[in-house]
Amino acid sequence: MKLREILQGVSYQVLSGDVDVDVKDLAYDSRQVQEGFLFVALAGAVTDGHAYISQALKAGAKALVVEHEVDHKALGIREGFPVVMAQDGRTALSLMAANFYDHPASKMKMIGITGTKGKTTTAFMVRDIIEKAGFSCGLIGTVGTFFKGKKIPSEHTTPESYDLQKILADMVAEGCEYLVMEVSSQAYKLKRVAGIHYHVGVFTNITPDHIGPGEHEDFAEYLTCKKELLKNCDVALVNRDDEHWAEIIEGATCKIYSFGKSEEADLKIGKVAHQEEDGTLSMVFETEGRYEGKVVVGLPGRFNVKNATAALGVSQLLDLVEEPVLQALKDVKVAGRVEPVPGTRGYTVLIDYAHNGVSTESVLTTLMEYNPGRLVAIFGCGGNRSKLRRYEMGEVVGALADFAIVTADNPRKEAFQDIVKDIEVGLKKAEKGKGSCEYVVIEDRGEAVEYGVRHAKKGDIIVLLGKGHEDYQEIQGVRYPYSDKAAVLNALKKVNEGNEINEE
Numbered sequence: 001m002k003l004r005e006i007l008q009g010v011s012y013q014v015l016s017g018d019v020d021v022d023v024k025d026l027a028y029d030s031r032q033v034q035e036g037f038l039f040v041a042l043a044g045a046v047t048d049g050h051a052y053i054s055q056a057l058k059a060g061a062k063a064l065v066v067e068h069e070v071d072h073k074a075l076g077i078r079e080g081f082p083v084v085m086a087q088d089g090r091t092a093l094s095l096m097a098a099n100f101y102d103h104p105a106s107k108m109k110m111i112g113i114t115g116t117k118g119k120t121t122t123a124f125m126v127r128d129i130i131e132k133a134g135f136s137c138g139l140i141g142t143v144g145t146f147f148k149g150k151k152i153p154s155e156h157t158t159p160e161s162y163d164l165q166k167i168l169a170d171m172v173a174e175g176c177e178y179l180v181m182e183v184s185s186q187a188y189k190l191k192r193v194a195g196i197h198y199h200v201g202v203f204t205n206i207t208p209d210h211i212g213p214g215e216h217e218d219f220a221e222y223l224t225c226k227k228e229l230l231k232n233c234d235v236a237l238v239n240r241d242d243e244h245w246a247e248i249i250e251g252a253t254c255k256i257y258s259f260g261k262s263e264e265a266d267l268k269i270g271k272v273a274h275q276e277e278d279g280t281l282s283m284v285f286e287t288e289g290r291y292e293g294k295v296v297v298g299l300p301g302r303f304n305v306k307n308a309t310a311a312l313g314v315s316q317l318l319d320l321v322e323e324p325v326l327q328a329l330k331d332v333k334v335a336g337r338v339e340p341v342p343g344t345r346g347y348t349v350l351i352d353y354a355h356n357g358v359s360t361e362s363v364l365t366t367l368m369e370y371n372p373g374r375l376v377a378i379f380g381c382g383g384n385r386s387k388l389r390r391y392e393m394g395e396v397v398g399a400l401a402d403f404a405i406v407t408a409d410n411p412r413k414e415a416f417q418d419i420v421k422d423i424e425v426g427l428k429k430a431e432k433g434k435g436s437c438e439y440v441v442i443e444d445r446g447e448a449v450e451y452g453v454r455h456a457k458k459g460d461i462i463v464l465l466g467k468g469h470e471d472y473q474e475i476q477g478v479r480y481p482y483s484d485k486a487a488v489l490n491a492l493k494k495v496n497e498g499n500e501i502n503e504e
Helices: 049-058 089-100 119-132 161-173 185-189 219-231 245-249 302-317 322-331 357-368 387-400 416-429 445-454 484-497
Strands: 012-016 025-027 037-040 063-066 083-086 109-114 137-140 145-147 150-152 178-182 198-203 233-239 255-260 267-277 280-289 293-297 348-352 375-379 403-406 438-441 461-465 472-475 478-481
Touching (some): 025 089, 037 049, 037 089, 109 119, 119 302, 137 161, 198 219, 219 233, 267 302, 280 302, 293 302, 293 322, 302 357, 348 484, 357 387, 357 461, 375 445, 387 416, 403 416, 445 461
Parallel strands (some): 025 037, 063 083, 109 178, 109 198, 198 233, 233 255, 255 267, 348 461, 375 403, 375 461, 403 438
Antiparallel strands (some): 012 083, 145 150, 280 293
């Protein structure tokens, strides 16, 4: 493809050479450059791609896109070699990738979902609804990329722009008619989705998160990035109950519909009830307004009523048939999001990704509504991360759980005992009856899970917090294979073979 065609829509100036040159592909990582490639040098937070131009040239790069002027002689760039300077390198990469792959997003019905909480669950609900209605649908998000029976692990909630466009092109080639995509705030901040337009957008909620070095400067920037979705879709569903409702919709350029418990919501949540059958926790609720009827969602929690209502709203905007929509919500299961583990007898084991104070409180408060005999939390906190998160999670667990097992959760390069000390500050600060809940500390997470299962009592709800869908444990810079679900199944096998259950 001609470089000139790849640059269509990009703000740039030519520093040297001819933009009519043919290039075989694009790369933003010099290690991926092959003969005939265009190398796009980006200045990142950790590394600067301009420092690797020489390596890209040695690998056979046929043209360069840079973000600032470079010393041709020092870098060994020959006279007449095509070098283009983009006004914004990240926006340029996204637009160039879309051009190179012939704008695959325009060939599917795109549904974009953003928000602090609920993105993943809502995305899976919408995907399941679309597929139950008889259409082929891809999904891109925190848990991974899914289409046509394939699963591709995700490094980011929203992939880097070039990788994203390639995935979209693959989906189109495989016959996907729809795509449901989690759109993170970082995706807009780092221009990963520049040039992508959505048929339907969803804004689940917003609370302070992802604020700090390498993420967002403050809440205002975080909100601004989230709101970009509402400037890049035809119509959007927004949570009317969110305290930042007015700020969220300010400046939106799309048609807005609302959902929630508010009397002003276009799709209003009415009566809500909890349901438990054979250790499976679900919710039953009624809606009014744009849809009037009874809905069952196969996941516990009032927050999942919100997620299901948003998914229901999307189905209406896509004109999908009612019966498969309701069945999809009843049958929905999401990896690592209050995910039930089968095989328990007399008690319930759930896996959830909650890894901060707010989400942990939400999950535990939800599970308390099912009146468990005991609420048992198995959790840890990440190493080389904010101590505040540890204090908050410890305090929430101490206040709401009946028993806790403190264990490892990606200690990274930090000593496990140092992390535990911070968690204990929160646990001991919590007030519940005469004090915080009882707890034990077991460093090995697999052993902690087995301890929890082995000591389970009839009527207990045991929830594993923090790792959710993750399939590794990061210790001293090394990622070791580990899965909460596999650990639970292994523990259940051992305990059930021994026919153990505490009836107390």
